[in-house]
Amino acid sequence: MKKVLIKNARIVNEGTIKEGDIFIEDGVITEIADSISAKSPDLKIFDAEGNYVLPGLIDDQVHFREPGLTHKETIETGSKAAVAGGITSFIEMPNTQPQTTTIELLEEKFKLAEESSYANYSFMFGGTNDNLEEIKKIDPKTTAALKLFLGSSTGNMLVDDEKVLERIFTESPLLIAAHCEDEETIQKNLAECIERYGDDIPIELHPKIRSEEACYISSSKAVALAKKTGARLHVFHVSTAKELKLFDNKRPLKDKKITAEVCIHHLWFNDQDYAKKGTFIKWNPAVKTKKDQEALLKGLLEDKIDVIATDHAPHTKEEKKNVYTKAPSGGPLVQHALPALLQMYHQEKITLEKIVEKMCHNPAILFQIEKRGFIREGYKADLVIVDLNAPWAVQPNNTIYKCGWSPFEGTTFKSRVTHTFVNGNLVYKNFQFNGFQQAERLTFDR
Known part of the structure; x- marks a missing residue:
């Protein structure tokens, strides 16, 4: 069973911002609390360092x-x-x-x-x-x-x-x-x-x-x-x-x-x-x-x-x-x-x-997408960590699109995405990518 713990997060969700930790098992959020302590040989811990975690x-x-x-x-x-x-x-x-x-x-x-x-x-x-x-x-x-x-x-x-x-x-x-x-x-x-x-x-x-x-x-x-x-x-x-x-x-x-x-x-x-x-x-x-x-x-x-x-x-x-x-x-x-x-x-x-x-x-x-779009227990662990105070300038060398350009070229943003988790898997961290096998087809509760 794959386990992930995100510590020291400012969680932005459902109209509030709360400090806390998020525990993930097999790609699903299983616990959200002020503080979570967990030990396991296969546990991966990510310190959000007070940055904001969004769905x-x-x-x-x-x-x-x-x-x-x-x-x-x-x-x-x-x-x-x-x-x-x-x-x-x-x-x-x-x-x-x-x-x-x-x-x-x-x-x-x-x-x-x-x-x-x-x-x-x-x-x-x-x-x-x-x-x-x-x-x-x-x-x-x-x-x-x-x-x-x-x-x-x-x-x-x-x-x-x-x-x-x-x-x-x-x-x-x-x-x-x-x-x-x-x-x-x-x-x-x-x-x-x-x-x-x-x-x-x-x-x-x-x-x-x-x-x-x-x-x-x-x-x-x-x-x-x-x-x-x-x-x-x-x-x-x-x-x-x-x-x-x-x-x-x-x-x-x-x-x-x-x-x-x-x-x-x-x-x-x-x-x-x-x-x-x-x-x-x-x-x-x-x-x-x-x-x-x-x-x-x-x-x-x-x-x-x-x-x-x-x-x-x-x-x-x-x-x-x-x-x-x-x-x-x-x-x-x-x-x-x-x-x-x-x-x-x-x-x-x-x-x-x-x-x-x-x-x-x-x-x-x-x-009516099933189990996504919110930081809730029982929902898929699709999560984003953003640093609101990490300026970066949009340039061709950090633009990932295949077409190689952006309408924002020349803009300096104050904030950046530092981590992206898809189904509990870290797929992106500071301009670096891991494998793509973690993605899933969306399903709908209709």
Whole structure:
């Protein structure tokens, strides 16, 4: 029986910070107490030295690019970067090549993760205009959610047939997670810019092309359809102040039928950053105004927004350096999401307890993930130790993403992840990795 004892920790969990020790047996937390004394030949003791211990983060939106786009990232490289950032579980998106729109292809991705992932894993199934029958076969206990693109996407994953969309909302056995941007509005705005600028559209116009209007039209339609059909809807990467009126904080998360999330980049950047960062902060939905940025943080703190995610979506430097129409949207984020939030904690914008609520507890509640997301006896020992006073500068030589760059390059963070435990196993310590065999497939209590 493998035993681990974490001593002298400041445990951040369920709205409190308490000093104490954590005892782990065979990957499960078996005791949490003010002080634990234990002796055993196979016991490993880690002294947290008064640093903070958080539940392992759960990122519900990553693109690890495997299969088909592995020059950008793989499940192995993406999950390594994730655990370096304190993310111990991830849910990956279906727009790979081939797209994950059949049960057979979904299980092939699970097999890839079983062989290579450093973090616990699940995948979303992709909805299209013509795979409703396949959607209905999905077992909700083994698959995270159904992903719908209600704005432009790769291949045939844009669901734009309104009759099909209503049937999916009515008949899906899974929570529906939606990317909401109105394609007609985007194409109209893009055509006007191309007519004026050609392909070399100034990047500052990206939030004008993928505008507030485009976001609100789509997200409001999705919310209205969810209310009509009774579907369980989660709106990904909300990026505008206007969209916040679609969501409420009148009931606990477990009782909500319609939920929302915000991504790290929409909390950190605003449109003033395009001048310096250019296409390296080109995302869909676009990074918008400072007013939007401030409203998103306020909505998060007021619980209108339920979850923080990354939408980690790496591309190579060469791809990102293209002119506007050829530069893909997305960027790598999993390694630096928690350090960025901890920086916001130092700036007194958010508390440690709220970070843990939005990146650990709430994803577990929202997706009904079994035995993860909290530091509780009987739960899996997915744990992260952070040192709030260990400055480090983001540089290419300490950036783990396969694509080799970060939108945070040049930033000095005050805090760092020092240790990451996955199922009770130390998989990461100060930029060094152990083996990946400890990861498990997520299961769901539905």
